[in-house]
Amino acid sequence: xxxxxxxxVMVLYxxxxxxxxxxxxxxxxxxxGKDSYTxxxxxxxxxxxxxxxxxxxxxxxxxxxxxxxxxxxxxTTSFMKYxxxxxxxxxxxx
Amino acid sequence: MTQTLDKKxxxxxxxxxxxxxxxxxxxxxxxxxxxxxxxxxxxxNNAIVGAPAGTPLSQCYEGTSIRxxxxxxxxxxxxxxxxxxxxxxxxxxxxxxxxxxxxxxxLHADSIIDxxxxxxxxxxxxxxxxxxxxxxxxxxxxxxxxxxNEMDIAGYQNMLGQIAMVCKAxxxxxxxxxxxxxxxxxxxxxxxYMFKVRLNPQVPQYRLWNTDDLDESYSKPKEIFAGRRDENxxxxxxxxxxxxxxxxxxxxxxxxxxxxxxxxxxxxxxxVDYWLTRLENMPV
Numbered sequence: 041x042x043x044x045x046x047x048x049v050m051v052l053y054x055x056x057x058x059x060x061x062x063x064x065x066x067x068x069x070x071x072x073g074k075d076s077y078t079x080x081x082x083x084x085x086x087x088x089x090x091x092x093x094x095x096x097x098x099x100x101x102x103x104x105x106x107x108x109x110x111x112x113x114x115x116t117t118s119f120m121k122y123x124x125x126x127x128x129x130x131x132x133x134x
Numbered sequence: 135m136t137q138t139l140d141k142k143x144x145x146x147x148x149x150x151x152x153x154x155x156x157x158x159x160x161x162x163x164x165x166x167x168x169x170x171x172x173x174x175x176x177x178x179n180n181a182i183v184g185a186p187a188g189t190p191l192s193q194c195y196e197g198t199s200i201r202x203x204x205x206x207x208x209x210x211x212x213x214x215x216x217x218x219x220x221x222x223x224x225x226x227x228x229x230x231x232x233x234x235x236x237x238x239x240x241l242h243a244d245s246i247i248d249x250x251x252x253x254x255x256x257x258x259x260x261x262x263x264x265x266x267x268x269x270x271x272x273x274x275x276x277x278x279x280x281x282x283n284e285m286d287i288a289g290y291q292n293m294l295g296q297i298a299m300v301c302k303a304x305x306x307x308x309x310x311x312x313x314x315x316x317x318x319x320x321x322x323x324x325x326x327y328m329f330k331v332r333l334n335p336q337v338p339q340y341r342l343w344n345t346d347d348l349d350e351s352y353s354k355p356k357e358i359f360a361g362r363r364d365e366n367x368x369x370x371x372x373x374x375x376x377x378x379x380x381x382x383x384x385x386x387x388x389x390x391x392x393x394x395x396x397x398x399x400x401x402x403x404x405x406v407d408y409w410l411t412r413l414e415n416m417p418v
Contacts, residue, residue: 053290055380064378067291078237080272080318082292117386118281120290 043131046071053120060091098126143211144344151371157278157310165304172199215343217335224332231320239316240288247283254311269318270299276376278312279390295377
């Protein structure tokens, strides 16, 4: 039986633009189909900070871009500002 | 029912500050069992019927268990403190989460992006016990001032400090209209019910609660960054961060709360940790 590769994706919403800052929110998606995740399924973050994810074998594939506030919107809060996207590739049976 | 209400049923200033800071206030097991049982019967019999949007709440739900619950002085006190004695009915819903669901609802804020300083409330009523495996509404404390449009935030699966409403029958949860929330996955073999009604104020939300505890000293400036001195003071409640707050945006959330408190009290000089007074210093 041949093996093929599938992607697992994790988004960590961190406390600052630093990769080693604390995790404030998290989302997980498993392209291998082994695990499934949904809103509100965990109250404990998978890692304390982004660096811990690297130490566990995750690869960063996107870091947040710092965008200055639009004039007049300097005090407005909206989306989480520091989403870091990670991936792991896993072999599955084809 | 809009007759004069005893002050003891109104929220106090600490409770109002908690609502301003966290966007919700909960009252566990407030509704008695006989009314919870009546509400479940009314739900099963489709007896709970709303009204056209904009109808005064006093004219809604005549002859039903929901009317009896809304007429409880404790509930009247909550409503009056936040949106006035006879707010307008906006809409209602009996939210049902089916048994053994594969996933939860996505995180969202209700309605559409909303720029107002005045606010609506949503009353959520849980007529039966909600254990953790049944889900319960998930809410994110302190998210109410974030400007987002409905399901734009559905990608956020979990946030540090989120609250799953695990509660006893008869629990009342009151939300600021902007709070991020969703229906969690129901993993049991029973249906889960929650009744929700949204209310709009008809009056300015100016000192509607019991303000007897607002003495002259509560708003006096304190030393900045001296640590939290009194866990229950208004300033300290409004300064308290939530676990999910980012370092920088968390400060802006305190500013959002200060602005909300100024709106509610009419005190344009009120501040917490000097955040706005510093910016408003314009020597001439």
